Amino acid sequence: MTDTATKTPERAAAEATPKIGSGSDAQAQPQEIDGFQLVIDALKLNGIDTIYGLPGIPITDLTRRAQANGMRVLAFRHEQNAGYAASIAGFLTQKPGICLTVSAPGFLNGLNALAHATVNCFPMILISGSSEREIVDLQQGDYEEMDQLAVAKPVAKAAYRVLHADDVGVGIARAIRAALSGRPGGVYLDLPARLFAQSIDAETGSKTLIKVVDPAPRQIPAPEAVTRALDLLRSAKRPVIVLGKGAAYAQADSDIRALVEKSGIPYLPMSMAKGLLPDTHEQCASAARSFVLPGADVVMLIGARLNWLLSHGKGKTWGGKSAKDWGGQKFIQVDISPQEADSNVRIDAPVVGDMRSCVAALLAGMGANWAKPPGEWLSAVGEKKNGNIAKMAETLAKNPSPMNFHSALNVVRDIIKANPDAILVNEGANALDFTRSIVDMYKPRKRIDVGTWGIMGVGMGYCVAAAVTTGQQVIAVEGDSAFGFSGMEVETICRYNLPVCVVIMNNNGVYKGTDVDPTGRDPAPTVFVKSARYEKLMEAFGGVGVMAATPSELRSAMEEAIRSRKPTLINAAIDERAGTESGRITSLNPAAKKKP
Ligand SMILES: Cc1ncc(C[n+]2csc(CCOP(=O)(O)OP(=O)(O)O)c2C)c(N)n1
Numbered sequence: 340m341t342d343t344a345t346k347t348p349e350r351a352a353a354e355a356t357p358k359i360g361s362g363s364d365a366q367a368q369p370q371e372i373d374g375f376q377l378v379i380d381a382l383k384l385n386g387i388d389t390i391y392g393l394p395g396i397p398i399t400d401l402t403r404r405a406q407a408n409g410m411r412v413l414a415f416r417h418e419q420n421a422g423y424a425a426s427i428a429g430f431l432t433q434k435p436g437i438c439l440t441v442s443a444p445g446f447l448n449g450l451n452a453l454a455h456a457t458v459n460c461f462p463m464i465l466i467s468g469s470s471e472r473e474i475v476d477l478q479q480g481d482y483e484e485m486d487q488l489a490v491a492k493p494v495a496k497a498a499y500r501v502l503h504a505d506d507v508g509v510g511i512a513r514a515i516r517a518a519l520s521g522r523p524g525g526v527y528l529d530l531p532a533r534l535f536a537q538s539i540d541a542e543t544g545s546k547t548l549i550k551v552v553d554p555a556p557r558q559i560p561a562p563e564a565v566t567r568a569l570d571l572l573r574s575a576k577r578p579v580i581v582l583g584k585g586a587a588y589a590q591a592d593s594d595i596r597a598l599v600e601k602s603g604i605p606y607l608p609m610s611m612a613k614g615l616l617p618d619t620h621e622q623c624a625s626a627a628r629s630f631v632l633p634g635a636d637v638v639m640l641i642g643a644r645l646n647w648l649l650s651h652g653k654g655k656t657w658g659g660k661s662a663k664d665w666g667g668q669k670f671i672q673v674d675i676s677p678q679e680a681d682s683n684v685r686i687d688a689p690v691v692g693d694m695r696s697c698v699a700a701l702l703a704g705m706g707a708n709w710a711k712p713p714g715e716w717l718s719a720v721g722e723k724k725n726g727n728i729a730k731m732a733e734t735l736a737k738n739p740s741p742m743n744f745h746s747a748l749n750v751v752r753d754i755i756k757a758n759p760d761a762i763l764v765n766e767g768a769n770a771l772d773f774t775r776s777i778v779d780m781y782k783p784r785k786r787i788d789v790g791t792w793g794i795m796g797v798g799m800g801y802c803v804a805a806a807v808t809t810g811q812q813v814i815a816v817e818g819d820s821a822f823g824f825s826g827m828e829v830e831t832i833c834r835y836n837l838p839v840c841v842v843i844m845n846n847n848g849v850y851k852g853t854d855v856d857p858t859g860r861d862p863a864p865t866v867f868v869k870s871a872r873y874e875k876l877m878e879a880f881g882g883v884g885v886m887a888a889t890p891s892e893l894r895s896a897m898e899e900a901i902r903s904r905k906p907t908l909i910n911a912a913i914d915e916r917a918g919t920e921s922g923r924i925t926s927l928n929p930a931a932k933k934k935p
């Protein structure tokens with residue numbers, strides 16, 4: 340093991356400090372710079388100013404020194420939450436979010452978030468300290484021994500290890516490029532303990548650092564691909580546009596809006612693309628989704644993949660007769676990855692490039708006299724949509740006792756309408772699906788949620804990163820199960836005094852709270868302690884906790900949270916019978932059909 344194992348972190352810091360090259364007082368001898376400082380300098384040189392992590396051997400001093408060097412170092416209670424924070428910081432800022440962990444167990448805790456970042460195309464770098472290479476490779480049983488690079492590779496977009504101080508600059512540069520360029524993703528950077536203590540001549544060291552030039556180069560779509568796509572779109576009788584989170588990530592908001600509006604085509608935003616145009620926009624067809632998808636003849640996907648969330652572009656959702664049947668739509672797919680097209684169904688007009696360049700090219704190609712879609716299609720969509728909105732309004736106006744998802748979310752809907760800059764974090768099953776359909780978003784990148792995997796546990800990590808990177812009020816609508824995955828981070832939220840208001844939709848369990856163990860021995864696997872007082876968790880750390888049994892109690896608690904910007908947790912008591920199994924995706928649940 341390296342000497343880091345035998346030294347206290349304090350001693351290691353004291354010994355390392357005089358060696359800092361940049362920023363320290365001039366000394367008589369040639370100055371040296373160590374691995375810790377090179378990592379910090381390399382990150383700072385590339386405009387990275389925030390680290391989400393959890394200290395311990397061998398990276399404790401890295402966290403201290405980063406903070407001393409002016410970086411924001413946000414320390415979490417579990418690496419997974421730090422990782423999710425880093426991943427969503429990447430999505431919100433277009434800079435790689437940095438998650439910093441210790442070796443093996445800390446690394447593994449962060450790994451889920453790395454995979455999540457890769458799957459969701461969020462730029463993130465997981466930096467983990469690791470143990471002594473020679474001992475790890477001979478499997479001699481080092482402290483926290485693990486071949487982390489090998490473990491990370493299958494779930495990362497790229498994975499690198501730096502062994503020498505003079506390679507730190509290259510290592511960080513490669514990680515940044517890999518995370519940001521092309522389709523963004525999660526990158527793993529392995530930094531063995533011994534690297535941090537290595538010292539090299541400061542001047543030589545500083546010359547090894549790389550400020551990455553143009554880390555996400557534009558990828559201009561081929562003109563003939565743009566023409567082919569526009570020809571197909573022009574020929575459509577019943578077109579629809581689907582906006583995905585790739586479109587939201589691109590920060591090409593005004594061009595995307597202009598494209599949709601110029602086309603006159605009804606559009607559907609995927610969950611995290613909600614708000615790219617306001618959900619109340621007249622072309623928004625969310626409320627008529629089940630009419631628009633099977634009815635469409637041409638579909639233009641912008642930064643949206645035809646994965647399970649779009650039923651793979653086939654089956655009954657798309658008007659096919661069976662699960663594998665194509666509905667017969669023609670597809671235009673605007674995507675950054677040339678490999679995305681034809682992944683599920685035939686793509687008739689792939690447009691490959693970065694979203695910003697593609698949308699600009701499409702917009703230019705549409706010219707001044709683009710004909711809107713046939714009125715028949717628009718009025719059919721409008722009729723369906725207005726009917727469904729009216730039905731929903733009736734449901735939302737009800738005030739049942741106990742409160743249900745609808746009456747509670749009617750309040751959240753009003754609060755977001757009044758505070759359109761607030762960021763909405765959302766996870767759960769029913770708590771997710773109902774919020775997505777009931778709560779309108781008005782601005783881009785204001786809704787962040789469970790993403791491609793429908794993953795539980797992103798909640799509090801997302802809250803921290805959203806508050807820190809944007810400075811905006813954050814509102815988290817959490818299922819009571821979902822909240823449990825990251826609940827301890829309410830301490831983190833209180834520690835950094837972040838403007839986060841967590842609303843727990845407490846229906847006593849996963850999906851609902853009514854299940855029972857048929858043998859009578861234990862609580863059912865889906866059920867929690869009834870009427871749990873989650874708000875006390877927030878109070879334990881100095882935040883505000885409120886129990887809300889009615890919509891009016893929920894409304895005043897949320898208004899107060901926003902007014903005060905204090906960390907607040909509102910425990911909204913929801914009828915435990917209100918939810919459905921798996922929320923909206925019951926059909927994916929093999930057990931649901933043969934329930935006991
Ligand atoms: C990491 C992870 N583990 C488990 C699941 C399975 N799962 C989907 S939703 C859910 C929780 C749903 O309960 P809750 O958050 O209380 O929402 P509700 O439907 O009750 O509103 C679980 C455990 C998951 N999606 N992700």
Ligand SMILES: [Mg+2]
Nearest residue numbers: 818819848850
């Ligand atoms: Mg629940």
